[in-house]
Each structure stands twice: as C-alpha cells, then as structure tokens.
Amino acid sequence: MTAVKKLARPEAYLETGSVERVGATLLVRLAASSCEARRAKSCLVAPEAGDKVLCAIEPEGVYVLAVLDGRDGAPTKLATDGDLEVQAPQDPTHLA
Secondary structure: OOOOHHHHHOOEEEEEEEEEEOOOOOOEOOOOEEEEEEEEOOOEEEEOOOOOOEEEEEOOOEEEEEEEEEOOOOOEEEEEOOOOOOOOOOOOOOOO
C-alpha cells in the first residue's frame, strides 16, 4: 500500500511537511509518514530539501501548494514546468 493510500480520506485536507528529497517528484515528510508529492502548478517557488511546505492531501495524491520557509540566506528560485508568461495589462513589468 502506498503512503498516499494510507493517508487518503474521502476529502482533501491540508498539512505542513518537510521536503526530504527533490527530483522528478518530491519526497515530503508529513506527520504520519513520508510520501511522494508533486508541485502544484501554482507553486512557483522551487522547493529544496529541508524546506517547510504546505501540502494538499487528497485521494488522487499529494500536492505541494507553497513553500512556507527555507534555509536562512538561501536564494529563492522561481521555476515552472513549462513556459512562463507574465502579463501586466496596465503598466510595464519591471523585474529587479
């Protein structure tokens, strides 16, 4: 039985966890056990090992919704699985 099936409830719920491994999927330590998780499309900050994350646990799987805290002094890395388009309909976008 997979960790997700052990954690599964009929409805989705939120839980904080700690990233143990980063790869094609993330290994996240939750209260009950460690499980494989995917980064949600809306989570633009790339999680790193040791980061505290907010997860949605649902019968279909575990998703990292947000990186809540990371290593002091570590740079924040934004990442997407595909192309990224930033729109600013009224004003030009400035990145510094």
